[in-house]
Amino acid sequence: MEDPGIAERLVDSLVRPDGSPKKRPVHTIGIGATGSFLASHVARDYCISKHFQGTETPVTVRFSNGSGSAVQHDGWSDVRGMATRFHLDDGTATDLIAMTLPEFFTPTPETFLDFALAAKPAKFSRESPWRKILDMLKLTPPMRDPYPGETVRPDEGAMRFADRNGYAQLAVFQAAAIGAPASYDRASYHAVHTFVITAPDGTRRWVRFTWQPIAGVLDTNPNAPPEDVYLQDKLRERLALAPARFSLMMSIGEIGDAFDDPTRPWPPHRVRVMMGTLTLDTVVKDQEADCERLSFNPGLLTDGIEPSGDLVLRARKDVYEISSKRRGAVPCPFSRSQANDE
């Protein structure tokens, strides 16, 4: 480890005044559901991991709003999260953590610290009509008007950071207009980082994963007044009617691709493999005990899946552990899994 303090400092940097020390510092509001994952018939040709062998694997999923505010604003434009734990048949588990933004803001933990500080949610003033006219004459879009009750936001700081650091531009640009999903099961979620998977013949492939909703992607109307509370109810209603399903799509990287840089998505032209289908049928009954107090960790991998050299991915293992400890959550089951650091 280069800098033993970086993980602590990253967690510190995320703390915001409207958050809660007992909850996650980001992705604070969420809901858990359970179901199972069934690998496709080709998945085992690519990866020897247990959950890709073709038997049903039970899963726990937590959907979340990306914001670290402890006040629920489902309808505000925000990145959404989908953390999936696969409960493997030997009692161990592996996590796949994904979000609706297809890329990350920075290429390293250190630059993320700079970003988190620069984009800390801050007081902002509504853009004046005169300023808006000036923007229109400059052919630049005015900044978004505040939502009712919105007093702090990261947008201005993130934008200033992106103006100085080109690598952050794609994520900041896409996050600024990401909107709100009609339901948690109507969004695509990207695991962003590259992982290295091993096939039965020993071939190692550099891959990236995305969950695609079988119900299709659907956002709310960005011009209608946002509703603060609907996503959890929608998911309950949805699962009471019928299971929600996602396909796990895997893109295979090629020499020359950004294997270790989470700010660079891969073009949609890479070989794509359907690795399996996730079926969610039950909302977790005791949300507090079995979901909110749970801790997911992107470093919780299993035989057949390793982290790439992506420094952000590698740093996240400690970050999530520290965060989980601070909020008094159930520790993630590293002790029972094969740890993947070298």
Added chain:
Amino acid sequence: MTNDGGWFDRFVDSLPERGWFKFLSTYVVVPYWVWRDPKPKLPGGPRASAQPSENVQRMMNLIMPLKDSSPIGRAKAALAIAQNVDEIFAGLDNVGTVHTARFLLLDDYICMISVYDGDFSNYIRDFIATIGSVFDEVVSLVEGGDDLIPTTHNVERFIDWVHAHDLFQAPDFPTDLFGLQDTASGRSPDSPPHELRSLPRELILQLNANPNISLGGGYRAYPGFSAAQVRGKFGVGW
């Protein structure tokens, strides 16, 4: 909208939809920026890339202005294609690297839209070798095309001409536009970084230089595989 900043603010928010403001934007604001910050036309076709999957299923969107776009001129163009279906299909089979190809008559243009594997120049060269006569007929109907006939004797010039009429393919990731514009203007890409909020303006100015573009590199159902690999899997014999 979501919040009430008073009547003047609401009025300003509605400006982009108001006829007079649209008129002002189109005839004053945009021309001012075009004058102040002119963009070179960005080149057509897929961009060079080392990755194998970028070199299969590449898109060609060849947009050629008709000399005569009256119904009679269009009928001549339709006839030129219809009378040469055998030549075109046999030629495409011989080229072997084409997934799909079709001709369109669209407004004042005849368009050839195709998906091919491998190098662009080789694709066009193979094409001319097998169906040069059809191309002669097509380009004779197109503005600026007469100088290229017979295409079999003007292969390199014909390749350049096709390239110039192939649509610019907008990048799959929007902020990559900055770097492409820098490169076209002889600057080093993104250094210093651009103001992020200027991206919509840069797009508007680019659409002034390249009014017709392909929006991204497109969707593929089986990305990364060549026509030969697909045919091989199906066992269809060539």
